[in-house]
Amino acid sequence: MIELETNDNPKLEQIETYVNNHPHIQQYWRSANVIAKDRMKLNDHGEKHIEIVANRGLSLLRLLKEDLTPGIMEDYDHSYEDAEVVLATAALLHDTGHIIHRYKHSEYSLPIAADLIEELLGDMYDKQELVIFKSEILHAIQSHHKKANPLTLEASILRVADSLDIEKGRARHDKDLSNQSIHSISAMSIENVDIVRGDAKPVTISIEMSNSSGIFQMDQLMRKKIEGTGLEDHIHVRAEIDGEEKKIVDEYEL
Ligand SMILES: [Fe+2]
Ligand SMILES: [Fe+2]
Incomplete structure (x- = not known):
């Protein structure tokens, strides 16, 4: 079970409820950790890591939104609420590629996340809007590792938030x-x-x-x-x- 700091954003509440009621989504995090933690002896890449990255990302976005504009607002005229959806969904799915291997996991996460984005957001947006969300979320996931620089605020924040689960x-x-x-x-x-x-x-x-x-x-x-x-x-x-x-x-x- 994850707890998102939704700040009354109804779309984040809907995502949180969906995830917590669908064990197959939670299984991605468990299987990611079988590779990362059990087999490779790395630090945690499971549900707790995901929850921390999502919530720290949302904290950063809420502080930075006064000075910087999220990509989905700037280029697609979507609402701030939707920028939180992009960031939180990207955080939830960014490490799913670990179920295949740690090596290149940010690339492996992309097809997995593409399917799950349809599942998580399919009730909130129409098919055309879903393409926009896929673009923004997959961009953030792909650039959460060092080689591909992020091009949106949401993607930049995900990459920083991913480094803040260090306690x-x-x-x-x-x-x-x-x-x-x-x-x-x-x-x-x-x-x-x-x-x-x-x-x-x-x-x-x-x-x-x-x-x-x-x-x-x-x-x-x-x-x-x-x-x-x-x-x-x-x-x-x-x-x-x-x-x-x-x-x-x-x-x-x-
Ligand atoms: Fe990662
Ligand atoms: Fe991560």
Whole structure:
């Protein structure tokens, strides 16, 4: 079950209800995680990741909409409500390609998502409108990884939001030392992520860390996701360690 922060957007409520009443959609997230988490020992790419990315994306969109215009409003004269539909649906479906393989998963997600978009949005829009939604949502999904730069606000936000599921819970797999890497150790040091209105830039992403290794998440992962989105001047990321630095590992061996 996922909980979307719908802010009374009736279309988001309809999507949330549909997803929660159709186990086959939830199965995509479970099967994605069998590949990503169970077989490849990566961090979580299941339902929790999807929920976090969708809600953090919506938070970013709600803060950025004063300064930037979503693609579906700019080029198709659709409503702001529909921009939230594009972003949330793209977030829900962006990692479904993992059911085939992690490698090239953003491409593998496209045909899967194309079918599911018809299912999720088919009652809300006519056939012609559905083509527009497919275009906007599939563009966002395709560009959530680094090589293809996003060309819409919704796509840019999805790519950034995908990098914000970094709290220690996301390691969400075993603590076996043999599987530990700078990815898992740095993730274990992230206590909290907050998205708030900023001063110099419209958005501040405020990160609370227990250990300096968390900087890896920002410097190596988040930085690459923000670069090329056009949001570099709109998002300020800051981290702090509150109190004493916490020890995360006792020893490490190769
Ligand atoms: Fe992905
Ligand atoms: Fe993802």
